[in-house]
Amino acid sequence: MTTLEKYLPALVWLKGYRTADLKHDSVASLIFTIMVIPQSLAYAMLAGLPAITGLYASILPSILYSLFGSSRTLAVGPVALTSVMTASAVLPFAVSGSEHYASIAILLAFMSGVLLLVLSLLKLGFLTNLLSHPVISGFISASALLIIIGQIKYFLGIESNGSTLVPLATSLYAHVSNTNLPTLLLSVFSIASLLLVKRYFGRFLLLLGLPTSSVQLFEKSGPVVVVIVTTFIVAILSLDQLGVAVIGSVPTTPPTINLDIISWQMIKALLPGAFLITIVGFIGSVSVAQSYAAKRRQDIHPNQELVGLGLANIGAALSGSFPVTGGFSRTVLNADCGSKSPMTGIISALLILLTLLFMTPLFYYLPTTILAAIISISMAKLISFSDLKKLWQFSKKEAYLLIVTFCTVMLEGMETGLIVGVILSILFFLWHTSHPHIAIVGRVPGTEHYRNVQRFEVETHSKVLTVRIDENLFFANARVLEEQLQNLVSQNKDIQHLVLMCTAINMIDASALQSLEKVVLRLADAGVKVHLSEVKGPVMDKLIGSILLASLSGKVFLTQHQAIKALTVEQADE
Amino acid sequence: MTTLEKYLPALVWLKGYRTADLKHDSVASLIFTIMVIPQSLAYAMLAGLPAITGLYASILPSILYSLFGSSRTLAVGPVALTSVMTASAVLPFAVSGSEHYASIAILLAFMSGVLLLVLSLLKLGFLTNLLSHPVISGFISASALLIIIGQIKYFLGIESNGSTLVPLATSLYAHVSNTNLPTLLLSVFSIASLLLVKRYFGRFLLLLGLPTSSVQLFEKSGPVVVVIVTTFIVAILSLDQLGVAVIGSVPTTPPTINLDIISWQMIKALLPGAFLITIVGFIGSVSVAQSYAAKRRQDIHPNQELVGLGLANIGAALSGSFPVTGGFSRTVLNADCGSKSPMTGIISALLILLTLLFMTPLFYYLPTTILAAIISISMAKLISFSDLKKLWQFSKKEAYLLIVTFCTVMLEGMETGLIVGVILSILFFLWHTSHPHIAIVGRVPGTEHYRNVQRFEVETHSKVLTVRIDENLFFANARVLEEQLQNLVSQNKDIQHLVLMCTAINMIDASALQSLEKVVLRLADAGVKVHLSEVKGPVMDKLIGSILLASLSGKVFLTQHQAIKALTVEQADE
Incomplete structure (x- = not known):
């Protein structure tokens, strides 16, 4: 491997890339793009930004990672955890939906990119190791639960705010009497449909007489079908007139940063949040990349991953969006669609660009409640008590660590929860080694x-x-x-x-x-x-x-x- | 050992205590008391309190430790490091010399006592292990240097304030033109005499014809002689009229705490300082206790040490003084005077009480400059570059740790220096173990x-x-x-x-x-x-x-x- 190839891993896989590969990757990219769009919109909403920002966050970052990242399979874009951490980092400084809010999110993406590059330069990737398994497990379960509770306002069509359990619950309770009935009905329909297609869409396609190979490919597109159907229902019944929130008309240009917000003070205040988003995003991403690399007997270079993800985040900032990383569900989708090289990342980025240029009017009637339903269902999978049960058998002390992290995240927020978890794991370890x-x-x-x-x-x-x-x-x-x-x-x-x-x-x-x-x-x-x-x-x-x-x-x-x-x-x- | 004996170790040594022992310990205590008084006065001054407070801090704490501590040799009272840390913890909240200042110092002693007892109850003594050797070494050298710089104002007879290098130096530079000549001359005399008696007092006593055994006992009393001589000089020449600062008349009752200062806010604000004083004091104390216990093949129980020192600090608060601990020079003095049981701690406490009741007029003309000289000379011994040299050969990384701690203490203060040092040592260790x-x-x-x-x-x-x-x-x-x-x-x-x-x-x-x-x-x-x-x-x-x-x-x-x-x-x- 030459030095240049080490810093630009794309040169390695591009060397043997043939026309046949391009054809294969184009088909894979097309399917992947269709399926990933609703997810991207949903995660932008989770970050407190207009849903359409999720598409901007899926173009330049994906291309940059494909060129500079070391994984051949990882798909980079908006991801649930980093999106909600973005919301919780930005909310203290701006009102969700404001221009100010968007600017701070962009700054956060830029800072996260710079931090990743700094970690790579100083070879400080080992800092990510400080998150122990019980802390991550408690953190993810609690965050997923908080995210689901945060979606209730979309299901009921009411206002609410807060990012931890007590304020969220209080706020929901205060507004629950304003529930919008059409929204609630549509929510129930969306959730039920999503759960049904997840279980039965494959069998349904088989009944239609599709060959097994196509069924395997298309059964994951169930959610896309539900999105299309609910969008049609809203459009035909003009449910938006009855108070059902829709995406509406979409600006034709991406948000840009208002440079006035940038001050040392603002950067300092955002730094802890940016750091945690960076670390959590990096760990999640590397662990997905590694599991695919191992299956295919490929290597992952954590330092090059820092570079790839760092540039992806700077790309996110340049395209007016928010922190991105390599996502689990995104990558699974990518692999299932048959991606064999990072070229799919580049092609699907171009397809999303085309969507943005020509197809946004199709999103006008897309109800936000279906996006909330997609988020909630994917988050529900992340809440796991089996980890706690296993830990309890293996080591009570580590089980308590999980419980403390979980409770701190629920009550004090994601950042505090993570920090408390890390400090406690280090103290537990030092306690152990200090009693040899x-x-x-x-x-x-x-x-x-x-x-x-x-x-x-x-x-x-x-x-x-x-x-x-x-x-x-x-x-x-x-x-x-x-x-x-x-x-x-x-x-x-x-x-x-x-x-x-x-x-x-x-x-x-x-x-x-x-x-x-x-x-x-x-x-x-x-x-x-x-x-x-x-x-x-x-x-x-x-x-x-x-x-x-x-x-x-x-x-x-x-x-x-x-x-x-x-x-x-x-x-x-x- | 019965349970009661475990919690009240005095029962063990009192069991075999005989009249002969009492006679021996009484002689040892008398000599020890005379020698320890100037030191106690000096360290109270270092804590920013009236010098006489140092005597109050040597009575009840010493008795309580003798009853509850597990070491048979340790002498408890005011100690240089914890005294200067007290000053730096209290200074942000009150002006030195005010009633408010004394109250906060008392509160600090009480908090330190409670913290020690809590550490003992929760068996958290291991936290003290987090201070690694390079951090302690850098911390002690820098603190000693800062203390010496802090004494310059007494040598020159000028005002100055600040507790880190830059403000101290700036303040000294601003006031140096007000130097009081008689004070300066007395300072030079005091320092020179102290250095001379340290080197030649033993030989001088031999020349006087004293038997070798008495010389060994009395050669350490050189500083007491210098204190007496300088006090006479001041009294005879009425140097206090020429601007030489003296202890003056001493109040007959100890300072008491003004309960109005106690608020949750104040306690919270003092907590980090109290915690560090506690940890530093405890480590120093245990290490002295252990070295004597090892020589005499006795056991030290760190958990019982927490109890003994905790009660000693609560005793310090009750007698209107400031945080105390087991001191190195104090303990050496105690052992050299021939102490064989904690009874010397009790007897010398009573002798100091008698001094306070009847002999304070003798201290009227005692100049503060001699106390500053005693402090400076004992601190100069703590500044060591040989540690750095050894570390440099053994491990560059740990040598840098010492340097960073030293510089941070000098520039940002003792507390910040310690915290930075601890965090860096933990990160270094985790870095090492994360690269197996x-x-x-x-x-x-x-x-x-x-x-x-x-x-x-x-x-x-x-x-x-x-x-x-x-x-x-x-x-x-x-x-x-x-x-x-x-x-x-x-x-x-x-x-x-x-x-x-x-x-x-x-x-x-x-x-x-x-x-x-x-x-x-x-x-x-x-x-x-x-x-x-x-x-x-x-x-x-x-x-x-x-x-x-x-x-x-x-x-x-x-x-x-x-x-x-x-x-x-x-x-x-x-």
């Missing part, structure tokens, strides 16, 4: 193996104590180590030699080094020599030349068995 | 040992790949692991079996479990079976019943050698 498992070991008779005295029948010596520390030695457990080693010695008044068996120690930092040095000196005062055994190569490299080796009262033994042989012989000599 | 050392291993010919292919000449198999992961598996490296294992497999297209050798894995969390499960499923899709070998007992306990074992495509082998034997035989059969 320390085993006294002895020799399994007749072998050179040394095992825990509490689990095995082993030989020990009254004057030589061997301790195996099952943890990296670093600041969080340095002082605990000090304490425990000293207590072990003060409980065994006879011992003259303490051997630290270092098989499970992969790293040692300056704090641990200092603590060990203290232990060595203090035990020397008390007449006990400290020895090391089975130190790993990389750890030994670090120790050489350090103060610990200089002040060590005992020796460093290559193996535990050599240590015991030498020290017990010495003892016999005395 | 992963080695491909093979068999050392003729043995059952498996070692890194890059360090040893070993036998490998084209279809069986064995990987040793040298790290705990948890959220921060779960995704990296996923990536690396997949890449390893995609680079070795022939392999059919992947064996994970788990010798260095001490823990596994739900995130890692999920990642491993994904790897297992994806590799199964690609025709590769995943096996485990040498899983440790506690890790295996966790895995049993988890989804990973259920979905594992391969087997769990007790030893690596059994795995290779089984898998290569199977291969030969095919």
Whole structure:
């Protein structure tokens, strides 16, 4: 791979690209585009923006990612979670629907793009690892539930606001008496139809006599059919006159940013939100990309993914839309439509552009309630209690972590929930490593193996104590180590030699080094020599030349068995 | 040990306490009290309070710690670091010297006491482990330097304020022209005398013909002699009339808290400061206590230390003073004076009470400049560059951590410096563990040992790949692991079996479990079976019943050698 190919992965797949591939990808793109349009409109609405913005967010970002991203399958565009996080980041600063609101969303997309590129330049992708599985699980379930509750206003045709449980519920309760009956009926119809087509559309197509291969391809288009049908119903019955909200006429140009809003203060205020959108979007995207790459035995380069998604977000800002990322349902759709190369991303972007130029009048009567129904049904799938059940069996502590994250998101919002979750996971981990498992070991008779005295029948010596520390030695457990080693010695008044068996120690930092040095000196005062055994190569490299080796009262033994042989012989000599 | 004895350790040492011990401890206490008084006065001044408050802070706290603390040697009272941290916590809310200021300092002592007790109840003592050695080292050096710079105003007899480098320097520069000449001369005399007695007082006493044993005891009293001499000079020459600041007449009652200042808002605002004072004080105290306990082969119980110091701080609040803790120089003094039990803490507290009741007029002419000199000289010993040099050799990253902490304390203050240091150490550690050392291993010919292919000449198999992961598996490296294992497999297209050798894995969390499960499923899709070998007992306990074992495509082998034997035989059969 050349350097250029590394930075522009499109060069690799374009090299072997043939006319036959183009034909195949064009058909796949056409089907994908038709199916992805309702989803894109819905997610724009979720971000608090005019639904049509969802199409703008699906053009330039998709093309840029196809050229610069490292996944061959990932589809980039508006995604439910980042969309709703966008709404919650922008809402404190502007009223939904205002020009100001759109400008801030654009700024957010730009910041998210820049952040992704910065993370890539500084190789800080590892920061995304700080979101542990229980935190993500609690976060996604709670966010999905909040999103569904947020859709109720569209189902009832009422006003409501707030982005967390209590204000949302209060606001809904206050306005519920204004429910618009036609809207409610249409909502019930939409949800019921969507659930029915999901289950029965495939069988229906088979009954119509379509070949199985076409059925497999088209059965996913059920929602599109429901969208078309409900749009017709609204148009024919003029339901918009009865208070049913529709998309209406669509501006022919994308929103543009009002540069007056950009100030350091605004950027600083948006930064935490932008950062969390970036991290959450990136993690979701990479995990989808990786699962497809693994199936096809392709590689994913997380650093190149940061570049691809970063440019996609800058593209989103340039086309007047909001933060985008690689989406799960979008990518599944793409793969199911038969996409074999990122070319489908480029072709479908062009098709969406054509739609925007010539076909927006068709969307006039599209009711927002059907979009809310699409959102709610896809979100309902994300609320999972099976994760909690599994965690509960595996580790109660991690299960509580999920519950705390879930509740914090519901009550305090998505950002606070994530941050609380991350801090708690780090503290839990540090707590765990700061209470290291320390085993006294002895020799399994007749072998050179040394095992825990509490689990095995082993030989020990009254004057030589061997301790195996099952943890990296670093600041969080340095002082605990000090304490425990000293207590072990003060409980065994006879011992003259303490051997630290270092098989499970992969790293040692300056704090641990200092603590060990203290232990060595203090035990020397008390007449006990400290020895090391089975130190790993990389750890030994670090120790050489350090103060610990200089002040060590005992020796460093290559193996535990050599240590015991030498020290017990010495003892016999005395 | 009975339960009561556990909660009131004094019962243990009081049991064997005899009249002879009391005599010995009374002599030790008398000498200790005389020597500790100037230090206590100085540290109260450092806390921004009337010097006499330092004596109040040495009575009740010392008695309470003697009864409830677990160390037999630790001396509790005002300490330099926590005193200056008190000043920096209180200064934003009140003018030094005001009644308001004293009230807030009292509140701070009370909060610190409660926090210590809460940490003890919730067994959260491990939080103190988050301060790594480089952070503490940078913090102490910078704080000591700031304290010395803060004393310059006393040496020059001018006004100045600010608690970080830039405002302090600016303020000193603005007022330097007001320097009081008599004060400056007395300062030079004080510093020079202190330095001289430190070096030559022992020899001088020997020349006087004192026996060696008495010299060893009294040579540390040099500073007391200097204090007495300078106080005489001020009194005889009436230097206070020439602008030399003296302690003056001392109120006969301790300061009391003005209850009006207590509001939730004030408590919330003081909380971060109180928390840091508590943590820093506790760490310093425990480390001194431990070093003496180790020498004497006694135990320290960190949880009981939290109780002892917590009650001591509540005692400090009740006697109208400020946060206290176990001090390094105080404890050294105590041990050197021959203290053998916590009884010295109680006796010296009573002696200080007598001093307060009857001897404060003797302090009238005591110049503040001598106290500033005592502080500066003891702080100068804490500024150390040898730590930085050692760290630089051991780990550049940790050396930078020290430098960043040092600079942040100097420029942004002690609290910010500590917090930045802690966050960076945690990120450094997570960064390290999120880039685990992963080695491909093979068999050392003729043995059952498996070692890194890059360090040893070993036998490998084209279809069986064995990987040793040298790290705990948890959220921060779960995704990296996923990536690396997949890449390893995609680079070795022939392999059919992947064996994970788990010798260095001490823990596994739900995130890692999920990642491993994904790897297992994806590799199964690609025709590769995943096996485990040498899983440790506690890790295996966790895995049993988890989804990973259920979905594992391969087997769990007790030893690596059994795995290779089984898998290569199977291969030969095919």
